[in-house]
Amino acid sequence: MNARTSKAAMDEAVNAAQLAESALHELSSLRRVVNRRSETINAAGNGLCALANLLGADASEHHMTADLKYGAACAVDAIGELLKEFGCQLWEISEPEEDSK
Numbered sequence: 001m002n003a004r005t006s007k008a009a010m011d012e013a014v015n016a017a018q019l020a021e022s023a024l025h026e027l028s029s030l031r032r033v034v035n036r037r038s039e040t041i042n043a044a045g046n047g048l049c050a051l052a053n054l055l056g057a058d059a060s061e062h063h064m065t066a067d068l069k070y071g072a073a074c075a076v077d078a079i080g081e082l083l084k085e086f087g088c089q090l091w092e093i094s095e096p097e098e099d100s101k
Helices: 003-057 066-094
Strands: none
Touching: 003 066
């Protein structure tokens, strides 16, 4: 291996190391986003379970007024919209970038 070949090999190794470092940084950023989103989704799931029990899923009878039922329905709707939004955001984050040509 001559000096020119050795220099080219070193340059390629440095470029590969920089690409690996960049990929690790992106992965770390993605993990932070997923961690934050999963915490919110978990909280939404807990809320839905509580509402399900309030609506009778726990086999107990809960005396709910019409206003309370309407409030529960609005809460379920809001949680559903939240989950749809987070699902779209996670999809966008995880989608591979298209090569620009």
